[in-house]
Amino acid sequence: MSATLTEKYPNYSPGLEGVIAGISTISEIDSDRSSLQYRGYDVHDLAEHGSFEETAYLLIYGKLPTTAELASFKAVLSAEREVPSQVYDVLRALPKDTHPMDAIRSAFSTLAPFDPDYEAPSTDDAANVRKAVRIIAKAGTMVANGHRIRNGLEPIKPNPAHDTAENFLYLMTGQEPPAKTVQVMDASLTLYAEHGFNASTFACRVTVATLSDLYSGIVTGIGTLRGPLHGGANEEAMKMLLDIGTPDKAQAWIDDALEGKKKIMGFGHREYKKRDSRAIYLTKVAKELGIEKGDTRFGEIADILEKTMEERKNIHPNVDFPAAYAYYLLGIPIDLYTPIFVIARVSGWSAHALEQLRNNRLIRPKCIYEGAANLDYVALENR
Ligand SMILES: CC(C)(COP(=O)(O)OP(=O)(O)OC[C@H]1O[C@@H](n2cnc3c(N)ncnc32)[C@H](O)[C@@H]1OP(=O)(O)O)[C@@H](O)C(=O)NCCC(=O)NCCS
The missing domain is CATH 1.10.580.10 (Citrate Synthase, domain 1)
Structure with a gap:
């Protein structure tokens, strides 16, 4: 958000980032510990x-x-x-x-x-x-x-x-x-x-x-x-991995993408500022699958992308990144x-x-109106 908007509307959070919109007992994301629990049980x-x-x-x-x-x-x-x-x-x-x-x-x-x-x-x-x-x-x-x-x-x-x-x-x-x-x-x-x-x-x-x-x-x-x-990021992440193709092309690809300010699909998360806990587990599974299938190229490409994203942007893979190549290795159609x-x-x-x-209450937030006001109505034939 630009400085002006922050000053003008201190209670406004674009994308509702950080806004508490409810109380729930279903799951808890702990960004600092990279942990996710469903009703108190670690995923x-x-x-x-x-x-x-x-x-x-x-x-x-x-x-x-x-x-x-x-x-x-x-x-x-x-x-x-x-x-x-x-x-x-x-x-x-x-x-x-x-x-x-x-x-x-x-x-x-x-x-x-x-x-x-x-x-x-x-x-x-x-x-x-x-x-x-x-x-x-x-x-x-x-x-x-x-x-x-x-x-x-x-x-x-x-x-x-x-x-x-x-x-x-x-x-x-x-x-x-x-x-x-x-x-x-x-x-x-x-x-x-x-x-x-x-x-x-x-x-x-x-x-x-x-x-x-x-x-x-x-x-x-x-x-x-x-x-x-x-x-939809899991499908886009797989298309990206296929576009990169082989590990020897990965470094140049990610350098170019970051230079061009491209969003790297399967990376980043609104809630996890460290690692997405689900990605940690699934990366292990996906890499083991690659070894078992004798096709480790995506795991190797992933290592290069992950290292570069962490070093340059401090952004980590989310669940969709390892899920993408795990599913590919299982022979599942991308779409x-x-x-x-x-x-x-x-x-x-x-x-x-x-x-x-x-425990219902209608969900109905407010918006800040920034449009025109108090205009005189102009008859259709006069516009
Ligand atoms: C998930 C996501 C939408 C969260 O976004 P957010 O909390 O709104 O964060 P923003 O998109 O505002 O990103 C904050 C900064 O990190 C950068 N960033 C975030 N994710 C990025 C990514 N995947 N690749 C490159 N840069 C990224 C943004 O460019 C931005 O940088 P800037 O401040 O220099 O402009 C975002 O990380 C993203 O688009 N990721 C790719 C899609 C994806 O994998 N989605 C699945 C989520 S489970």
């Missing part, structure tokens, strides 16, 4: 020792599940994975070059009226929890089968034995995925599940705070996540990276929507 522990289903349960119900609770949660998710054929009809009607983020946004819009709790008031907490579980169950099915449809293939039925990560990978490829691929996908879903008052979550809360429904909140979240300054983020984040959005509605 690294959840990613390494738990599963996305445990994480989703924790976010929705506020506690880690017991063995029996997890089994019954997984059974409900399995029973809810399939989606009405009308959703696929809508996806078939979209132009073939529709971005999968637009497809999943349309899919959720179409799905809403088919929810058995469609008629329930938006303040019906039990109905909202049931909706949240259905949304978490169906997101991966819709992304994967949407991918099949745009490639001229028929949607396939989820296998009830599969959890969320495996269901997505199986439907996307039509084949049982390797265990390692499932494990990396599952960990990435856990890491992507929730992140405080980020732009899409905040937008989702704004929507439900009007007493609109949970599906509208999810659709708002998807639309907000799509942009390259938010979830599914942000939709995968959706598969995970519907759990966080839902938890926030539930929290917002349990």
Whole structure:
């Protein structure tokens, strides 16, 4: 912000930076310690020792599940994975070059009226929890089968034995995925599940705070996540890595980019001024994957970019940077990276929507008016 604006409007923070817009018990970002906790549990522990289903349960119900609770949660998710054929009809009607983020946004819009709790008031907490579980169950099915449809293939039925990560990978490829691929996908879903008052979550809360429904909140979240300054960065980061190509070109590329004042996708974060805790874990996973697959070029390029960004700008990679090359090494098409983020984040959005509605107040900030005032109306024929 320019000095004049700061002096003129001391209470104004562009982009709401540093503004406290709510109280939440869902997750805590500690920038100084580079830590992220979901309801008091470190995300690294959840990613390494738990599963996305445990994480989703924790976010929705506020506690880690017991063995029996997890089994019954997984059974409900399995029973809810399939989606009405009308959703696929809508996806078939979209132009073939529709971005999968637009497809999943349309899919959720179409799905809403088919929810058995469609008629329930938006303040019906039990109905909202049931909706949240259905949304978490169906997101991966819709992304994967949407991918099949745009490639001229028929949607396939989820296998009830599969959890969320495996269901997505199986439907996307039509084949049982390797265990390692499932494990990396599952960990990435856990890491992507929730992140405080980020732009899409905040937008989702704004929507439900009007007493609109949970599906509208999810659709708002998807639309907000799509942009390259938010979830869309993982796709842009991969395009950048492919553009660089080989480690020997990385130094010249980053020198040029910084010289040209380019934004480096997958770097920087509004909240983390040191390292993004999720990136620390995922970088390790992505590099191990590179070694296992015999393709270490992206890890090597990443080292050069990270070192240069830290030395010159004190800016660190965010979760989208290692997620990008981890997904690439797993053979996932680039334009599914942000939709995968959706598969995970519907759990966080839902938890926030539930929290917002349990103690709701309309979200309605003010703006400073700087336009013209008190003008005399001029008749149309005289303008
Ligand atoms: C995430 C992001 C939007 C946060 O932005 P922010 O808090 O609004 O910070 P700003 O964009 O104002 O950046 C502050 C300064 O750091 C620089 N900066 C921030 N991220 C940068 C990046 N990725 N590459 C190069 N410079 C960057 C800005 O140019 C700015 O420098 P200046 O003060 O000299 O102009 C920003 O870091 C970004 O655009 N990153 C790339 C997109 C991305 O990876 N998004 C995913 C986030 S999880």
